[in-house]
Structure formats: C-alpha cells, structure tokens
Amino acid sequence: MTSGTATQLTMHMDALRTSGRKALVAYITAGHPDRARSAELLKGLEAAGVDCVELGVPFSDPLADGPVIQRSSQIALEQGMNFDGALQMVRDAALTIPVVLFSYLNPVMNAGPDALQRAADAGVSGILITDLPVGADPEREAWLGASPLAYVRLVAPTTPASRMAEIGRNGSGFVYLISRLGVTGAQDSLAGDLPETIERLRSVTTLPICVGFGISTADQAALVGEMADGVVVGSAIVKLAETSVDAALALVRALRAGLDTCED
Amino acid sequence: MATMQEVAAIPSDRFGPFGGRYVPETLIPALDELTAAYEAIKTDAAFQAELNGLLQSFVGRETPLGFAPRLSERVGAPVWLKREDLCHTGAHKINNALAQVLLAIRMGKRRIIAETGAGQHGVATATVCAKFGLECVVYMGEEDMHRQSLNVFRMQLLGARVVPVTGGTRTLKDATSEAIRDWVTNVERSHYIIGSVVGPAPYPRMVRDFHACIGHESREQMLRIAGRLPKTVVACVGGGSNAMGIFHAFVPDADVQLVGVEAAGEGVLTGRHSATLSSGTPGVLHGSLSLLLQDENGQVHPAHSISAGLDYPGVGPEHAFMKTTGRAEYVAVTDDSALRGVALLSRLEGIIPALETAHGVAWICDNAGRWATDEPVLLCVSGRGDKDVGTMMQHPIMEIE
C-alpha cells in the first residue's frame, strides 16, 4: 500500500463484511519491545491473518490503558519511539492491509499541522484518538475529519443512543465499540450487556462495528464475532510480544481460527 | 425544557482556548451527569444550607485573617495571612472535598475515588468519607507515599484504602491517571473527587467555586479589618486550587494584583522543576487543554519539587487563561527558597507553613521593596507544615538573619 486514504480503510472493511469474513484488528505498540522486534511483529501480523493493524503511537500518560499497554508505551518511549518513528515503521513494513494509528491527542497535536498528511503519505489509512470524544474539540475534530485519514471513533457501553448516532455520523472506516467499562487489558469474561450494546449501535449506524477492550482468547473472539463485524485484540498480543514475537503471532493465528468459526 | 436564559447560564467548558473534556468516551455521560448535578445544587437552598453549616461546624470556617507584624516589618509593607491552615485536616483542600462528597451523595454514589500528592487532599477526602460512611479509595504515587508517610497513615486511620501507584514517575501525575482509570472502570457507582482546579469540565470551575469562599471571606475581611483591598494577593500554585479560590473574588477588582507562585524546584533552567505556567506550552493532560511541561514529541516531562503538592507537570486551565490575558502574574520559587520561607514564617509569626505555602512566603520576602508601606499584601496560607516535618528534617534548620 503506497498511500493511505480513508477510502482504503472503508473499502477494505466493507469488502470484509460483504464476504462474510470477520475482521481481526490487532493492536501493537510501535517500538515495543524494541524497534527490530516491533517491525518483525508488524510484518508478521498480515501473514498471521490480521485484517487491520492498530499501531499505537506511545504516550507518556495513557489514561485509557491498563498495565500491559502502559508498560509497552513506557518501554517504547524509553527507546525513542515517536510519531514519525511509527510512520517510518509503516513505510518499511509496506503491508497490504490497512494501518490505523492509535494514540492520544497530545502526541498527535505536537506532531504538527501536517502530521496527518505525513501519516497518509507513509501509508496509514486511519487514526483513532482515545481522549478526543465527539464534540470535545470541534476545531481539532475538524482537522482530523478533513485529513486524508479515516477517523475511527469510539463508542462506550455508557454512550446513550442519541450520542451513538452522532458518533456514527462523525466517524469513518469502522466504529470501535468498547466492550465494557474500564481500560484496555485482558478479562476472563465478556460484559453481559454486550449484545444489547451492539444492537443499539447497529440501529443508528451502518458503519462496520469492531469490538475491543478485554478480548484475549480465540473463544472470546468467536463469541464476539457472532455479533459484530470484527474484534480488536491488543493487550493479549502485546503481553506475549514482551518476550516472544513468535508467541504473539501464534495467538494471532489462533484468534483468526476462532473468528473463522463464526457463521454470518 | 430549559429556557434560552437557562441554556446560556450553563457555563462553557472552556476558559478562552483552555479547558475542555479530553477524556475517554466512557466518561462523557458521567461528566454530563456531574455538570447537571452541579448546576442544580448552585440554586438549591437546602444543599447550600447543609454545605455552609458543615463548613462552619466541621471545617471551621470562616477562617481568620491575621496581620503578620514581624513579617510585615521585614517586607516593608503590611502582610495579611488568610489562615486556611486552620481548616480541619490542615489545609484548604477540605472545602472542595466536603462539597463534592455532598454532591456525590446527591447523585447516589457511595464510592469515592481521589488522587493525592502531598496527601492533604487524600486526608481531606478520607475525613469527609468517614463522616458520611462512604467507601474511599485514594491513589498515591509510591514516591509521595514515602515523602508524606504521616498522611498515608492518617488516611488509613480514617478508613480509606490507599493504593500505591508504581507507574511512570510515581507522583501526583501518575496517581491522577490511575484515579481516572478507576473511574472509567467503576463509573456507574463511583464519584471521582479531583483535588485541584484541573481535569475535564466541569471540574476546574466546580472546584474553583467550592474554594471561592477563601477569596470571598478574605475580601470582606480585608475591607473590614484592614480597611482596604490588598494591593497584591499571593498564593502557591500546584494544580491551582487555593490560588483560584482566593483569586476569584478579586478578579473584578482591576487594581488588585494576583500573583501565583509555582515551584522552581532546583531552578527552572535545570529542567528539574514544576513551573508549568512559567515555562510550559499548550498541551492536553488529564482531560483538559492547558499549559504543560512536555518535550518536543508531546510526551509529558516529569516535574520536580521539594513539595509533593506542587510536583505536577500540568496546571488548571483557568490559570493558563489568566496568564494569557495578563490578569494574573506567575512566578517561581526554588526548593531552597521554600525552605527559607518555612523558617521565616515559623520564626517570625509562629506558624509552621506547608512547603507549598512556603513558596509564597519566600516570594513575598524576596520582593520586599515592591510595595509602598501602605500597600497590603494578602497571602493564602494554604496549609500547615506538620505533614512536611519529615522532609524539613532532612535539611539543616535555617537561621534567619
């Protein structure tokens, strides 16, 4: 993929939905556990069956993240990872699947007014900012909305239906549904009200819905895949990547297999 | 249905460009709920009566305004002290903790989350939770737990659970992040009592309003006792709550100078300081856009101060705004000067101040000559120094000449 655009992510996600394949979205932190292994992991994700990568641009104060991603962010920062370092990784990996940057507003804002164009030029398709909810900052949201990147927005279990509709209108690519109250990190069980939350969201948006936060096993992925268009797995992959890229990729393959059992 | 006037009366979530609500989506409904509850109690006579009654009988308001004769002699101008150190639990922090606990009870939330740096906000919150039988969880950086071990014990004695925070710099910044993570996880039954005029809207305005009694009382006391308004109002600034509390009533008095004193740590040029207003740049941390100590990549730069309560790389958005408009002036004082400030107020006035407050004392003394002999200076004595005695003991007792 040479130049990323919103349309690329949108077309890719729509094509998956049409074909009945559930999207496997994998989060990894750029530069963790070090640059070489992070690059190896990024390249490996595609062959392991991932449909879209969320590449974390680390922030010093990740208040939406649990212990695993806090630690991976700190390690990546200690090794000098930054916004343009993440873009370089995307350029070098030359994946055919879309890459969405996942970060917080401060590091993205500080990367300069042309940061989003630079990201698109590097082959990034979309961006997601965890601490910029709909309506929080019209000026910066307009900046993100007008960029060549798809603007992936988050919906939480606490989001009322009227707000869900607004989020649907303001986002593109797909909607990221947070599966439960809390921060990122593996959980033993899924939130009981997840099916209803997905239904509520479906009734107000036509965007594909990917569910994340807390999903760590193939069984959970399969369960969620029955209800949603895709799943996002982060902490479980990052935790394994701390010690072994191979182990992380083995989990990704298992998640793929789990998702492929879903009937559409 | 709200009328147009009522809609217009709901304050904006910004101060100029600063402020806002930069938080995970999960918290937005809770912030909406809090905003509505806060707007409702503003005009609720029963709530205000209960709050004012407790401010009097439990906190000990109004706090005295006292003349500081020996300090005045040294400075060459009359110095007046607003004695927030005489509040129950030893600092201004309880004004806000009490009001927010009452608000939480109104909202049906019986689990309280707080972060703390110096431990004063944690102690104040634990105290009020004990009084009302609420569950209380306080996040505190591991480094601060060592510096302020006395306050850790006080919180435990009061029945609070103190959770050590081991991530990042192990100070107030990381404790605040961890408190927000807890809130995201337990938002439906918990209220987060933030300890300063920071965080997402409505916190900066709400916390300011809950501390505005400091300035309202001071203004009335100055007129009544000193016979005039102060020339300059001085307060230390960590997140900025005692400063906003005392400044707010004086903002319309254009002739009254407002001076916020930050921690210069080992010196602003050394990079080891907490002087956010003096040397920060616009950035987003803990839910609001304000000034921030950060590097060129937008990563938050660790702060440093001898005083745990000032050791924070961010600052309340209203202070950032008042700096931009020039309504307030912000200065910075080093760790060493603060220790001298402790000695000065202790030896000259018989008041051992908190290390935070001591920054204000030192700045006033360092600026002797700035005021004419009839121009009063009003200092907010935000807290007493008992909690800092351990830190002070690591330095020789300073003699004052």
Ligand SMILES: Cc1ncc(COP(=O)(O)O)c(C=O)c1O
């Ligand atoms: C006595 C005292 N003064 C000042 C502060 C700083 O906070 P703020 O700037 O919000 O008043 C603290 C914080 O812990 C404190 O304990």
